[in-house]
Amino acid sequence: MxxxxxxxxxxxxxxxxxxxxxxxxxxxxxxxxxxxxxxxxxxxxxxxxxxxxxxxxxxxxxxxxxxxxxxxxxxxxxxxxxxxxxxxxxxxxxxxxxxxxxxxxxSSRTPAVSALAVRHLAGPDARELVVFGTGPQAWGHVVALGAVRPVERVTVVGRDPGRLEDFAARCRARGLTTRALRGGAWDGDRAAREELAEALSRADLIACCTTAREPLFPGKLPRDGATVVAIGSHEPDARELDGDLIARATVVVEARSAALAEAGDVVVPIRHGTITTGHLAGNLADLIAGRVRTGPGPRVFKGTGMAxxxxxxxxxxxxxxxxxxx
Missing domain, CATH: 3.30.1780.10 (ornithine cyclodeaminase, domain 1)
Structure with missing residues (x-):
């Protein structure tokens, strides 16, 4: 037996x-x-x-x-x-x-993978984080990104008012300066969109941890040098980032084979002709080994989760x- x-x-x-x-x-x-x-x-x-x-x-x-x-x-x-x-x-x-x-x-390994990418992509003084989502992955990313960069300020974006405030309270309990913005995929009122646009344009780090199937924000908003992590989807027709952001960014994926099959954030822009497969700057192994050359624009890490x-x-x-x- x-x-x-x-x-x-x-x-x-x-x-x-x-x-x-x-x-x-x-x-x-x-x-x-x-x-x-x-x-x-x-x-x-x-x-x-x-x-x-x-x-x-x-x-x-x-x-x-x-x-x-x-x-x-x-x-x-x-x-x-x-x-x-x-x-x-x-x-x-x-x-x-x-x-x-x-x-x-x-819930443990996904934020850790993102934090590993951020450790090699983001500037050492990255202090301001915008996180989309209020679930376990969003919280895990607040903790994990704070473990590799000196995050001090967090803007959290979510749909459910109760979960949003609970999440913000947890951030404040960690000593983080926190603001909560209610909204979804760029569907708030004008004042909310302007506030979110300002937060995105200032952010050093942006973490997308949602079940959205359409882009969460216009890709022109993140500043050059900002690092954007997207982990919410593992389907070729679902994405959190638009083609404009992917086209102007240095894009790192867990593995090219997985991303080209499952990551709508890159599959959709390839399908539309916005980028080609050659736009992918490398996988995580390339990044760790120093084989990824970052360009002048934002940096994007797209994860789908791997065994x-x-x-x-x-x-x-x-x-x-x-x-x-x-």
């Missing part, structure tokens, strides 16, 4: 792999030669209530797979939009080792868990 496996819940993952540690282990994996382009493509199964994503990967001493669901109707029921389970295997014997909370793993990131963070959590049992 197989021995009982350990299960790492959300609290254990957060404790065992804090965001600064997650950023570093992701960078270490890339520096050790992990190739994001070699990660298997994830099957996406459409379901009546949403999607089922299967994300397998193998690297070093481990292999693993995340089965995660995306249920757009869940927030209205008071349930998480993203749920799932991760199964970690030994890389040599393929024996199962542990299960992990898949939603918590996603190698889950594996690296899950393996680190498992090793820390085992070390704590000794």
């Amino acid at each position: 197989m021995p009982a496996m350990d299960h790492l819940d959300a609290a254990a993952i957060e404790r065992l792999v804090p965001v600064a540690r997650a950023v570093q282990i992701l960078e270490d994996a890339l520096r050790a030669g992990l190739d994001p382009e070699a990660t298997p493509r994830r099957p996406v199964v459409e379901l009546p209530a949403g999607q089922l994503l299967l994300m397998p990967a193998a690297a070093g001493r481990y292999a693993g797979i995340k089965a995660v669901t995306v249920a757009p109707g869940n927030p209205g029921r008071g349930l998480p939009r993203i749920q799932g389970t991760y199964l970690l295997f030994d890389g040599d014997t393929l024996a199962p080792l542990a299960t992990l909370d898949g939603g918590a793993l996603t 190698w990131e889950d594996l690296v963070v899950a393996a680190a959590a498992y090793e820390a868990w085992n070390a704590g049992k000794g």
Whole structure:
């Protein structure tokens, strides 16, 4: 009979792999030669209530797979939009080792990946952040970007007044100067649009963490040198950034193969002829290795989420868990 496996819940993952540690282990994996382009493509199964994503990967001493669901109707029921389970295997014997909370793993590694990109793209004095969204990923990005840059001021943009104020209060509790702007995809009144335009034109960092399917703001607004992160979509027809911004930016993606299949932020401008595939400046491995040359405009990191990131963070959590049992 197989021995009982350990299960790492959300609290254990957060404790065992804090965001600064997650950023570093992701960078270490890339520096050790992990190739994001070699990660298997994830099957996406459409379901009546949403999607089922299967994300397998193998690297070093481990292999693993995340089965995660995306249920757009869940927030209205008071349930998480993203749920799932991760199964970690030994890389040599393929024996199962542990299960992990898949939603918590996603909430941990996605902001860490963005923070890794920001660490190599943004200026060292980036202090002003605009974040779109009020969910777990938006909060994770406030924390993660603050771990790699001296963020002092945050403008949060959201639709739900209650969630927006709760989010702003959490930012203030971290000592951040915070303002909350109600609105969606550039659909507020004139005064709100002007206030948001001013915030975007000043921002050093912009994090887009929404379920929007259309661009959130005009691409002319971010200033040259600003760094924009977009992680809200993994579908070729959904995007948070418009073609104008992508065309004037240095664009870095997790992997070219994944971005060209799943990232509407780059797929749509390619389809429209705004850019070509050659506009992509490189993937995360290129960025870490110093092979990305930034231009005079904004810098964009577009993430869709990849299985190698889950594996690296899950393996680190498992090793820390085992070390704590000794």
